[in-house]
Amino acid sequence: MDPHEFQCLDSMLLVLHLGLGYLLMLLVMSLQAYIFILVLISSFVAHVVTHILYKSWLDDWKRRQQDYLQMLDGGAGLNEERWK
Numbered sequence: 001m002d003p004h005e006f007q008c009l010d011s012m013l014l015v016l017h018l019g020l021g022y023l024l025m026l027l028v029m030s031l032q033a034y035i036f037i038l039v040l041i042s043s044f045v046a047h048v049v050t051h052i053l054y055k056s057w058l059d060d061w062k063r064r065q066q067d068y069l070q071m072l073d074g075g076a077g078l079n080e081e082r083w084k
Contacts, residue, residue, distance in 0.1 A: 024043075028036050
């Protein structure tokens, strides 16, 4: 996949995230207590579910990044000072 495609996807996800955030803000500003509580509970549940679903994917991605950095380093091991 082309890096520009990743940037486009990242931009679309950012717009979606911001749009949903503003929509939730407008719902909370309606000053209805039950809507406010529902927004809080649904945000918590969404965070927990996505963390559970993507934890293994994220761990695999981090491991692949470390493998890639080791490959760039010539397999001699990473010099940690260089990456700080």
